[in-house]
Amino acid sequence: MPYFSPQPYSPRSLRIQTSSSLMQPVEDLITRPLPDGRVRIAGVMTNWTLVSMHHDDQSCMDPNTINAHAVISTTGHDGPFGAFSVKRVVSMQQLEKLGEMRGLDMNTAEDAIVKHTREIVPGLIVGGMKLSEVDGANRMGPTFGYGTQWSPGCRRGSECLRCVQEAE
Numbered sequence: 001m002p003y004f005s006p007q008p009y010s011p012r013s014l015r016i017q018t019s020s021s022l023m024q025p026v027e028d029l030i031t032r033p034l035p036d037g038r039v040r041i042a043g044v045m046t047n048w049t050l051v052s053m054h055h056d057d058q059s060c061m062d063p064n065t066i067n068a069h070a071v072i073s074t075t076g077h078d079g080p081f082g083a084f085s086v087k088r089v090v091s092m093q094q095l096e097k098l099g100e101m102r103g104l105d106m107n108t109a110e111d112a113i114v115k116h117t118r119e120i121v122p123g124l125i126v127g128g129m130k131l132s133e134v135d136g137a138n139r140m141g142p143t144f145g146y147g148t149q150w151s152p153g154c155r156r157g158s159e160c161l162r163c164v165q166e167a168e
Contacts, residue, residue, distance in 0.1 A: 029088055030065060034122060039094055040167070041085075041123030043067040070119075070163040072156050074128030083133045086126060094121045099136025101129065109138040117155045123167070125159045 030043035046064045073085040089095045109132065117127035120134055129140055 026084065027063065029071070029085060029092075029124070030067060031092070038122065039092065041071050041089075041121060042069075044071060068123075069167045070123055070125055070160045072125045072127070072160055073130050074126065074156070075130060083130050085124060086120070086130055086134050089121055089124065095134070098133050101132040102136060102138045104140075105138035106140070109140045112137050113140060114155055117159060119159055119163050123163065125156055125163060127156050 025047060026044045027047050028045040029041050030045060031039040032042045034040050043066050046066060047061070048064075071085070075083075083098070086095065086098060090098060112135075113127060113131055116131060116135060116137070117125070118131075119125045126134055131137065132139055
């Protein structure tokens with residue numbers, strides 16, 4: 001799950017990192033209460049990969065917390081961390097339910113994902129297959145190139161800047 005970690009923040013110095021490059025799976029979301037009763041996603045809680053893989057057979061180890069003005073989450077593939085952040089938002093009752101991703105249709109999915117990439121709850125921007133889970137849209141396919149990699153990234157970046165500016 002990628003996240004932006006602006007510390008200190010300035011529009012020119014957003015530091016972009018991914019939890020996978022740090023070998024730290026995201027295990028939970030950090031939240032802060034909002035006056036209207038909702039929560040704002042304020043970062044992620046991670047653990048080292050080996051710790052995450054051995055929760056049942058080792059003594060506990062403190063997790064790492066990473067605060068951020070915005071979290072961008074795009075991984076929706078099945079697996080232990082697939083669509084984790086949106087499932088967690090549902091379990092926190094901040095999103096009513098998931099739309100359940102539909103089958104593969106590369107002709108419609110790629111454009112729909114770019115068009116609908118957005119902040120689903122304050123501080124959490126979703127795109128990629130995770131957005132397919134939220135909206136009940138078609139699954140994205142194995143397409144790479146200008147339209148499917150660069151364009152969605154620009155859309156997520158724009159959403160993130162808007163989100164950070166609103167948070168300040």
